[in-house]
Amino acid sequence: MLASKRSAGQKMSFEGKEYVIEELTEESFKGVEIALFSAGGSISKKYGPLAAAQGTIVVDNSSAFRMDEGVPLVVPEVNADAMSHIKLSNKKGALIANPNCSTIICLMAATPLHRHAKVKRMVVSTYQAASGAGAAAMAELELQTKEVLEGKEPTCNIFNRQYAFNLFSHNSPVTGNGYNEEEMKLVKETRKIWSDNDVKVTATCIRVPVMRAHAESINLQFETPLDEEKAREILSQAEGLIVIDDRAGNNFPTPLEVSKKDAVAVGRIRQDVSQEGNHGLDIFVCGDQIRKGAALNAVQIAELLL
Amino acid sequence: MLASKRSAGQKMSFEGKEYVIEELTEESFKGVEIALFSAGGSISKKYGPLAAAQGTIVVDNSSAFRMDEGVPLVVPEVNADAMSHIKLSNKKGALIANPNCSTIICLMAATPLHRHAKVKRMVVSTYQAASGAGAAAMAELELQTKEVLEGKEPTCNIFNRQYAFNLFSHNSPVTGNGYNEEEMKLVKETRKIWSDNDVKVTATCIRVPVMRAHAESINLQFETPLDEEKAREILSQAEGLIVIDDRAGNNFPTPLEVSKKDAVAVGRIRQDVSQEGNHGLDIFVCGDQIRKGAALNAVQIAELLL
Numbered sequence: 203m204l205a206s207k208r209s210a211g212q213k214m215s216f217e218g219k220e221y222v223i224e225e226l227t228e229e230s231f232k233g234v235e236i237a238l239f240s241a242g243g244s245i246s247k248k249y250g251p252l253a254a255a256q257g258t259i260v261v262d263n264s265s266a267f268r269m270d271e272g273v274p275l276v277v278p279e280v281n282a283d284a285m286s287h288i289k290l291s292n293k294k295g296a297l298i299a300n301p302n303c304s305t306i307i308c309l310m311a312a313t314p315l316h317r318h319a320k321v322k323r324m325v326v327s328t329y330q331a332a333s334g335a336g337a338a339a340m341a342e343l344e345l346q347t348k349e350v351l352e353g354k355e356p357t358c359n360i361f362n363r364q365y366a367f368n369l370f371s372h373n374s375p376v377t378g379n380g381y382n383e384e385e386m387k388l389v390k391e392t393r394k395i396w397s398d399n400d401v402k403v404t405a406t407c408i409r410v411p412v413m414r415a416h417a418e419s420i421n422l423q424f425e426t427p428l429d430e431e432k433a434r435e436i437l438s439q440a441e442g443l444i445v446i447d448d449r450a451g452n453n454f455p456t457p458l459e460v461s462k463k464d465a466v467a468v469g470r471i472r473q474d475v476s477q478e479g480n481h482g483l484d485i486f487v488c489g490d491q492i493r494k495g496a497a498l499n500a501v502q503i504a505e506l507l508l
Numbered sequence: 509m510l511a512s513k514r515s516a517g518q519k520m521s522f523e524g525k526e527y528v529i530e531e532l533t534e535e536s537f538k539g540v541e542i543a544l545f546s547a548g549g550s551i552s553k554k555y556g557p558l559a560a561a562q563g564t565i566v567v568d569n570s571s572a573f574r575m576d577e578g579v580p581l582v583v584p585e586v587n588a589d590a591m592s593h594i595k596l597s598n599k600k601g602a603l604i605a606n607p608n609c610s611t612i613i614c615l616m617a618a619t620p621l622h623r624h625a626k627v628k629r630m631v632v633s634t635y636q637a638a639s640g641a642g643a644a645a646m647a648e649l650e651l652q653t654k655e656v657l658e659g660k661e662p663t664c665n666i667f668n669r670q671y672a673f674n675l676f677s678h679n680s681p682v683t684g685n686g687y688n689e690e691e692m693k694l695v696k697e698t699r700k701i702w703s704d705n706d707v708k709v710t711a712t713c714i715r716v717p718v719m720r721a722h723a724e725s726i727n728l729q730f731e732t733p734l735d736e737e738k739a740r741e742i743l744s745q746a747e748g749l750i751v752i753d754d755r756a757g758n759n760f761p762t763p764l765e766v767s768k769k770d771a772v773a774v775g776r777i778r779q780d781v782s783q784e785g786n787h788g789l790d791i792f793v794c795g796d797q798i799r800k801g802a803a804l805n806a807v808q809i810a811e812l813l814l
Contacts (some may be wrong), residue, residue, distance in 0.1 A: 323782050327633035327725035329675055329714065343673075344657065351654055367649075367719050368764040369635055371776055371792060376755040380736065380778025389781060402782035406725040406790055408635065410716050413673050419633035419712040421727075430686065449682040458674040470677055472686025475695060476629050476708035484712055486677060 204230050205241075231258045235290055236504050239263060240497070254295035259288060261298050261503045263496055268299040268391060275299045275394050277306050278502040279441045280313045284395075290507050298503055301395060302387040303495030304328050304407065308418050309395060310466040310494065311487045314440040316396065319428035323402040325421040326388055330372060330407060331457060333414035333491050335360065340413055347411070365411055372407035382407060415457035416495060417488045427480040430473045437468050437485075442494065447471050455488035466494050510536050511547075537564040541596055542810050545569060546803070560601035565594060567604050567809045569802055574605040574697060581605045581700050583612050584808040585747045586619045590703075596813050604809055607701060608693040609801030610634050610713065614724050615701060616772040616800065617793045620746040622702065625734035629708040631727040632694055636678060636713060637763060639720035639797050641666060646719055653717070671717055678713035688713060721763035722801060723794045733786040736779045743774050743791075748800065753777050761794035772800050 203214055203223045210225035224230065226245070231237060231253040239246050239262040246266040253260050267273040274284040276298055288296045301309075308326055315321065332343040339360045346356035346366035356364045361373055374383035381389070388405040410417075438445045446455045447469040455467035466489035474482030489495055509520055509529045516531035530536065532551070537543060537559040545552050545568040552572040559566050573579040580590040582604055594602045607615075614632055621627065638649040645666045652662035652672035662670045667679055680689035687695070694711040716723075744751045752761045753775040761773035772795035780788030795801055 325631045325727045325782070327712075329635065329716065347653060348657055351650065351657075363762070364764055367717065368762055369716060369718060369723060370762045371758065371760040373758060376758060379781060380755060380776070381781065382758075404727060404780045404782035404788070404790055406633075406727075406776065406792060408723070408725065408792075410635065410675060411673065412675060412717070417675060417714070419714065419725075421631045421710060421712075449686060452677065452679060452682060452688075454677040456669070456674055456676045458670055470686070470712060474710045475685060475687065476631070476710035482710070484710055486712060486714075 228252060231256045234258045236261065236507055238500050238504060240500070250297055254297050257293060257295045259290065259296045259298065259507060261300060261500045263300045263500055265302065265387065267297050268301065269394065270297075273297045273299050275301050275391060276503055277301060277309055277395060277499060278506055280309050281395050281397070282506055285503070285506065288507070300496065300500045300503065301391050302384070303334055303491045304330065304384060304405075304416060304418065305388050305391040305395070306495050306499055307416050307466055307487055307489035307491070308388060308420060309392065310443055310489065311437065311468040311485055312420060312422065313396070314436045314443070315422060315424070315428060315433055315483065318432070318436055319424035319426045321401055321422055322425050323423040324392070326403065326405040327419045328372070328405065328407045329410045329412065329417035329457070331410070331412040331414050331416055331491055332365070334416065335373065335409070343411055343413065365409070367411060369408055369410045372409055381405070412457045413461070414492055415461045415488055415490045417455070417457055417486065420485050420487060421474060422483045422485070423477060424481050424483070428483060429480045430471055430483060433483055434471050437471065442466060443468055445469065445471070454486060457488050460488045460490050462493070463490055464493055464498055534558060537562045540564045542567065542813055544806050544810060546806070556603055560603050563599060563601045565596065565602045565604065565813060567606060567806045569606045569806055571608065571693065573603050574607065575700065576603075579603045579605050581607050581697060582809055583607060583615055583701060583805060584812055586615050587701050587703070588812055591809070591812065594813070606802065606806045606809065607697050608690070609640055609797045610636065610690060610711075610722060610724065611694050611697040611701070612801050612805055613722055613772055613793055613795035613797070614694060614726060615698065616749055616795065617743065617774040617791055618726060618728065619702070620742045620749070621728060621730070621734060621739055621789065624738070624742055625730035625732045627707055627728055628731050629729040630698070632709065632711040633725045634678070634711065634713045635716045635718065635723035635725075635763070637716070637718040637720050637722055637797055638671070640722065641679065641715070649717055649719070671715070673717060675714055675716045678715055687711070718763045719767070720798055721767045721794055721796045723761070723763055723792065726791050726793060727780060728789045728791070729783060730787050730789070734789060735786045736777055736789060739789055740777050743777065748772060749774055751775065751777070760792060763794050766794045766796050768799070769796055770799055770804055
């Protein structure tokens with residue numbers, strides 16, 4: 203376990219065994235076969251290539267290398283083949299990027315349908331949890347909620363606005379075309395992961411006062427017709443996905459239900475009434491942003507290597 | 509002021525004057541020129557036609573008559589002409605329906621653009637507040653939030669699930685095509701209000717833990733090109749609408765900002781990267797569900813009559 207000097211010496215346990223956190227240095231990766239990086243872009247940019255040059259296969263959770271040519275961007279259930287040339291047995295270092303959380307959760311549900319009927323265009327609206335902005339953001343949402351319930355002014359350190367009982371456009375910087383960075387990740391990463399530069403994606407990313415799982419409303423346009431019964435069958439057989447689609451009971455995926463769970467949940471599977479000839483579907487997905495949206499996906503990549 | 513027997517005799521004040529609530533009976537509408545109904549579908553169905561037959565113009569806030577042929581469905585800024593044949597001076601009763609809150613808020617922003625470039629298709633995802641389900645739902649969200657913060661089991665009387673720090677598919681019944689009633693209102697009411705049976709609409713309606721204003725992510729496809737600068741100009745001149753679209757400051761509409769305000773706010777105005785030739789736009793709107801989404805719109809209809 204590696205971290206900054208500040209954390210070095212602290213102990214953490216994993217599967218019942220205690221580990222002492224060591225300081226990350228240029229020497230840290232000697233003899234390390236796989237390293238899981240989750241320390242932000244600047245640390246990744248400095249130590250990722252350095253570790254790879256020393257023979258380590260780096261699975262990086264930041265956005266630093268995601269769009270780099272030659273760096274596979276992998277969701278194991280979706281495009282494991284993109285990293286098939288990287289093998290532990292080769293004893294050669296490499297960088298593998300973990301996609302953005304919203305992209306992973308979206309593609310877990312969209313890919314099985316894409317394989318069957320080819321997605322031409324996708325319109326995504328997200329409902330993103332506090333966890334995506336880190337533990338401090340979760341704590342602030344909790345603190346603000348208490349304050350608002352007590353009639354006090356909410357403490358605004360992380361987001362510069364009231365988050366409790368409110369929602370707002372995703373806090374990532376807005377780029378030149380008016381999309382924020384989070385939205386452009388969905389646009390660009392989807393193309394790379396699907397190896398399909400023609401797929402059209404638009405996204406609107408919104409932060410909602412939910413603790414730790416993201417939800418996404420996804421509208422799909424297919425090249426070939428796909429009816430909802432077939433879609434439900436495909437989704438119910440897809441790896442890493444569970445279907446919650448009880449219309450009579452009005453029971454569909456919720457962030458709370460998938461929190462601290464590995465599987466991504468999909469429901470509200472229905473033929474889009476705005477498209478003709480069964481060329482469209484609407485679905486609603488929820489996935490734990492910390493698990494499948496980040497840590498679990500990285501661990502799955504490591505498992506693929508092993 | 510009319511209500512059920514249970515409320516009769518209570519006093520309420522309006523603009524500084526105190527009124528005694530009377531019991532609603534079949535005799536209540538004699539000599540009444542305009543009646544604002546907001547008591548649910550079954551009361552509207554019983555007393556609406558009865559009042560109209562006695563010469564009263566009824567502005568009804570329920571869904572009882574919205575899709576009835578011959579009953580205008582009106583958002584004054586959008587289709588005031590639909591009720592132009594109904595005049596107080598005629599001394600003839602009539603029914604006028606107030607649209608669903610999500611539809612009103614959506615069309616406040618979409619209509620000015622529709623007039624300019626004709627909307628062919630619209631994909632809407634909603635972020636709906638507790639207020640849409642009534643005062644008891646707002647109270648339950650508050651109570652549940654307190655309970656969850658104290659580590660207690662949340663009280664679930666209204667929605668049968670945890671609402672605090674969670675979100676879920678809109679609680680209206682799911683219809684045969686898999687859309688819930690709230691979503692089909694957006695589909696059908698848009699066609700009626702725009703007098704355009706060809707416009708394609710799909711919607712996914714989600715309840716979020718926000719108190720009293722709805723937000724909507726709207727993707728638009730136009731018949732003729734419309735660039736975002738022109739769209740911003742059109743929206744900034746539209747009646748009842750304010751544009752909040754500060755990309756550099758990451759400041760866009762939020763439910764909290766429009767709460768207890770009359771105007772609907774629109775922002776995140778950008779050219780849709782998934783459509784070619786400037787034929788698409790993405791926008792994000794927020795509107796107070798109780799004001800423009802319900803009561804204000806009904807009062808505006810009455811003002812039009814006056």
